[in-house]
Amino acid sequence: MASRRSRRAPEYADVHRLDTFPKVLADNAKRFPQDIALREKDLGIWKEVTWAEYGLMVRLYALGLKDLGVERGQVIALLGANRPEWLWGEIAAHALGCASLGIYKDVLDDEADYLLAHSGAVAVIAEDEEQVDKLLTLAARVPSLRHIVYCDPRGLRKYSDPRLISQDDLKARGRALDARDPGLYEREVAAGHGDDVAVLCTTSGTTARPKLAMLQAGAFLRHCLDYLEADPRHPGDDYVSVLPLPWIMEQVYAVGQALIARGIVNFVEEEATTMADLREIGPRFVLLAPRVWEGIAADVRARMMDASPFKRAMFEIGMGLGKRALARNRRSWLAEALLFRALRDRLGFSFLTSAATGGAAMGPETFSFFHAMGVPLKQLYGQTELAGAYVIHRAGDIDPETVGLPFAKSAVRIDNPDAEGVGEILGRDQGLFAGYFGAGDATAIDDLRDGWLHTGDAGFLKKENGHLVVIDRVKDLAVMSNGVRFSPQFIENKLKFSAFIAEAVILGRDRPYLAAIICIRWSILAKWAEQRAISFTGYSSLAARPEVYALLRAEVERVNASLPAAQRVRKFLLLYKELDPDDGELTRTRKVRRGVVAEKYAKEITALYQGDDAVDIDTHITFQDGTTARIQTRLKVETLISADENGPIASKAAE
Known part of the structure; x- marks a missing residue:
């Protein structure tokens, strides 16, 4: 697709005059009605949405929500995968003077409960039955939630909860209200102002529950324009929306920049087809x-x-x-x-x-x-x-x-x-x-002083x-007990360059040397083991294989060779499971929650530092569907540098 596109000069919306998302969208729909704005792959076919159609969908969503009683200043949440319906719902919320709140599709009940209750969301636009079921279980805990709009009706036709409404019924309400009051949508959009809070965006929450940062429409659009000046985009440039829309950077790329620069936002069919779909689009x-x-x-x-x-x-x-x-x-x-x-x-x-x-x-x-x-x-x-x-x-x-x-x-x-x-x-x-x-x-x-964010x-x-x-x-940033300062993240990133390491956590604060908890990259190591006829039954058994330990030892030694002697990893073990956001070990943007890891794997960490050769594990893990499994295994503690070598302990004395 990219090879057939002509290149135009950068041409950006006037965000000082068009100071809200719906205003920019309305201008695009009026001036460039037949240009492609969105694509979505469905059943193997790329379906295109023009700017005129984009504007119409937002209009119907907004008027439908208005007909349901949604009022200016309220919060509308969105829950599901990256889809055109998400953008329609988000900008429709802004058109009514409401704030949008994006929630990650794999959110757990407790997280969803907190976000919806804390924000006082009155409506949620949900992708499908899976997300609706999640919301219905929260009924008693989120009294503000009055409407659940679902986009995919499969499996939901027999549901009778009075808060449920399909997107088709929502759009029908919008059409009816538009017929009764043809200028209502334009008046609602015109009433919007750049100082309005448009987006409630969750922070990463590495140490506690995420906060909801309030982002104003005008400031956000001006920021996106400044970004485009540093990294220009042309009308018609393709962008493939892969990262979750609740994340601030996907809001910048798929919403703000796409509106200002009139880029084409492409939505893949499903996560498993991402790379194949990306190749078909050939994004800029x-x-x-x-x-x-x-x-x-x-x-x-x-x-x-x-x-x-x-x-x-x-x-x-x-x-x-x-x-x-x-x-x-x-x-x-x-x-x-x-x-x-x-x-x-x-x-x-x-391209x-x-x-x-x-x-x-x-x-x-x-x-x-x-x-x-x-x-x-x-x-x-x-x-x-x-x-x-x-x-x-x-x-x-x-x-x-x-x-x-x-x-x-x-x-x-x-x-x-x-x-x-x-x-x-x-x-x-x-x-x-x-x-x-x-x-x-x-x-x-507290972290904001004189306009500077700490x-x-x-x-x-x-x-x-x-x-x-x-x-x-x-x-x-940490210091070992021998006074050596180190950055865990720096060493972790070196380790994760290995094709066989999916995640690593470096330990050593107030300890005599550095150690690591490593998670294997299952998809690649499973293939590696099959090629060598190494038997295993699952992730835990593969991670415990001596051949895998030998392979990972070579990978860690390669990284050690690039580090100062005082910052080399002395011991490591291979964890019996992957670190998972659902277990609180990672944030939704895959940052390690070090406090959680230190508490949850205290037994394993102790074994790395008290001279044990291995640690016995007997625990239960919970899968995303709620089922549990018992894990019984023995984790070997691999020692790369012994106490009498010129390793981390001796290096301080040498200084």
Whole structure:
């Protein structure tokens, strides 16, 4: 699709005049009614939605909600996967002067209960029966919830709850109200103002329940425009919406930027078809979380396991040429011909003009892997409270160790830097939030002083180019009992570059050496084991295999070789399960909740530090469908550096 599109000059909406989402949408629908705005793949067919149709759906949704009694200033929640209906519902909420609240589709009952009750949501637009069932169980705990609009009617026709209404019935109500009062929608949209709180966006919640940051329409749109000045997008540029819409950066890309720049937002059929659908679209822009980029890199290397000796040799030669050329800030034409052109096509990256990653740190190894391949990957940095990213790499100014430079109307500085220039990162941006819902305005927030947000992240500004380098969370920077300072996240990212490691947690605060809890990458290691006729029955049994321990030992030793002696991992064990957001071990954006891990796996951590060779596990795990399973296994503690070697303990004395 991308190869057939003509390239126009960047052309952005006037967000100073059109200061709300519905105003920008109405202008697009009026001026460019037949241009494509959205695509959704359904039953193998890409279905297109024009700007005129987009505007009509939002109109009917809004008037339907108005007919149900929804009033200005209330909250409308959205629950489900990324679909056009989500965008229609969100912008319809804004058209009525309501705030939208996105909830992750895999939310647990307790989280949904908290978010809906705390926000006082009066209506939820839910994707399907699964989400409706979740909402109906919360009936008694969320008295404010009066309406549940469902988009997919399958399985719901026999439900009799009076709060349920199908989207078809909602649109029918909208049509009827539009016929009775033809100018009502326009009056509602005109009544909206840029100072209105449009989006309630959940913070990451790494240490507690997420807060709801209140983002104003005008400030958010101006922030998105500033982003586009730093990373331009053209009308008709394709974007594939993969990351969850409740996340602030997906709000920036799929909602704000798409409206302002008239990009085309594409929705994949299902998560399992993402890479195939992405290849069909051939997007100009893509935003993926670091874990997704890491997964793609791991999958590429894993596929080489199945390749012929000749193809494996070509891959190694091509990657070697590409990385050596990248070190000289060049591209290798031979590597392009041997490997990279075909590899980018295979991944759906042939037409990319900009690719981004954010939400968590990415290791330099993964970043350089894609740049050697010719993928124009950029790191970005920001916070929900500042409307997402406000620091990004610019084209032609890429540094894999940094996250780039602030936008033109944004700024960063380092608070209380030490002798090496490392301190807390402070950020300032015009997208500044209006406060946390239910906690007063932003002036009452301790982390906001004189317009600067204290991010809680540690970093420094690189002298050579002024780029921002993010090290870790300030609270996560740790010191061992021997005085050696280290960043867990930095080492974890190095470990996760391995095709066989899905997650890693580095331990060592107030301890004599560093140790690691590692989660294997199941999909790739299962294939690796099958090729070698290694028997296993599931994740736990595979993780306990001695062959797997030997393989992972080599991977950790490879990382250790790149680290100072004082910061090398001395011991590790392979966990019997993956870390999971549903178990509270990760946030919904896949950041480690270190406090939860430390408490939940205290027995395993103790074994790593008291000299045990193994630790016996007898526990139960709960699956997403509510079923449980008993896990009985013995986790080996693998020692890489003994106490009498010149390892972490001895290194301090040597200093």
